[in-house]
Amino acid sequence: MTFLFPLGLLVLVPVVALAAAYLVMLRRRQRYVVRYAALPLLDKVIPERPQWRRHLPAALLLVALALTGLAVARPELPVRVPYERATIVVAIDTSESMRAQDVEPDRMTAALDAAGEFIEQLPNTFNVGVVTFAGTTTVAHPPDTDHAQARRTLQTVSTDSRTAIGEGVLTSLDQIRSVVGPGQEELPAHIVLLSDGSNTSGRSPELAAQEAAAAGVPVSTIAYGSENGTLNNGFYAIPVPVDAAALADLSEATGGRSYEAASSDELQDVYREIGSSIGWRTEQREVTPFVAGIALLVGLIAAAFSLRWFSRLI
Template sequence: MLEWHSIQFVWPSLLWLLATLPLWLGVYIAWQRRGVQRAWPSANMNTGATNIRFRRHAPALLVLLGLGGLLVAIARPQAILLLPSRIDTVMLAIDSSGSMRAGDVQPSRIEAAQAAAKSFVLGQPGQVKLGVVSVAGAAALVQAPTDQRDLVIQAIDQLSLQPGSALGSGIVIALHAMLPGSGLDVRGLIDGETTPPASTGTPLGGPKPAPTGPASGTAPLRPISLPKVPPGSNTAAAIVLLSDGQGNAGPDPIKMAQVAADLGVRVYTVGVGTAQGTVLKAQGMQMRVKLDETSLKKIAEITKAEYFSADNRQDLLQIYQSLSSKIVLKKHRRTEISALCALLGMLLVSWGCAWAWWRHGRII
């Protein structure tokens, strides 16, 4: 969609060439007055004079308009267009912690999530690569990004519930799978420190290197810093995190969401469960598990994505259908439209010349 008010020109001074159009119009009028029109076949006398004049001069008018379009193209016009941004990779980070056994979403949170995830996978365009990350006490890459839908479906079906929920680790693993060349320090982010570089040694008799690492009492190691980009600016990748929001292991998911935001990756979050929750019984213990929307909303907000909530399986299916359209992002981009103006001008010139040849057997 073109925003007409945003049109600008790289070379606006060349728009003065449009002043030559009246000159060409004057040449055509002079040509007509010299009697060239008498060489053309006469029109049907039953047709009105106005219609005769229109059909006689319409080809010239089309050529004149086409020349105007070509002259505008020379000035290199630019405009802001609303363009779709193609997504190349989507990672599904699915919570497989014990709380996903809860039955407040029938038949259970995990089964409803799996069914909706498979519906989402089958609804994606063929060129989009999809991967799966299992988020439990320790997140793990279950399926690397691939365009083979059967492998992704199989990975979703094979998810098994385990104790703990490391949402922050799931975001990091998903980022690393999508952006393997980003230099992301996965171990440092998950463990909270980076591994020091190996010692290069010292010459014999030289001073011994100072000990490094936590054992030496030095300052704690920090993760490697990466160049930051505006949040949501990476339109080729996205993460869909499906969870009940109750993280209890691994790094802080809010901080890991900031890492994703610094890489420009959006993290769409889907809350599975109800606000009231339900009581789970395991190993003689009882625990109420309920949907924690606060952290999921914060993750989506930081990464410039959206949060979706679902209370039942049908809502989940509708959410994933909505996500299919949300992930194909649209953005306003300033684009040069010189080629479009030139194409329009050439079409008008060609149409005018073809019309004149068909009616009169000549172009001029």
């Protein structure tokens, strides 16, 4: 918690002094003992009441005063608020290894289905683009707000040889830059990249990470597949293990997050988690009215208890 007017916290000093004075008064009262000739008679004259009732109204009053002091200082709290607009590019690996069937029905089919659901959950005001990459990159759908068309383009994807992860990131960056025309506001942007292997073609992921970091565009990566994945070419099985470490390095260098998914269910969970994070930002919001309202409510409760139990406000 931060404060717009920190000096207002000085109001808490007399509140602390009042609390200390109350405690001193209680200790002094305990020193005096009134002697009665017949203690059994005292029990009949004065009904027994829980000791905490004597102190609860005073304690609540002190809490109300303390909250009022906080309200004077105008407190702020970090609050998650949704972006009204943003640009998201979904980059999908379409190399031959994505035909491996360690994920049912195969890596590619499950990846495209999950990507479609991810696009569907994004706010309608977000620009969404789709980039595919194997040995070369293809802009399947330039970023715009036509999410339905972006999902339809996923059904036309085919696989190819090699894997150009760095090129996929750089092409995605170019698409993000194309959204910002002359005189237009630069929007928050994010790249979500899914791959199952290491870079084997084009410019390096390290160079792409530098470009993305310089542009202030995080790249969140999803390492998709299992360590035991194989691709059957009709004659023998070719091992195609996922390279999670390389993708984690890419996301870390750009300020994004890295994920791993070894099944279609896990991939859908990852996409849901990414969607719930990239659509929001954290900013400081003043909460003075809420603190003041709580202070008033606590004060009213203290007064109500005091009236109910002792027939007085305080």
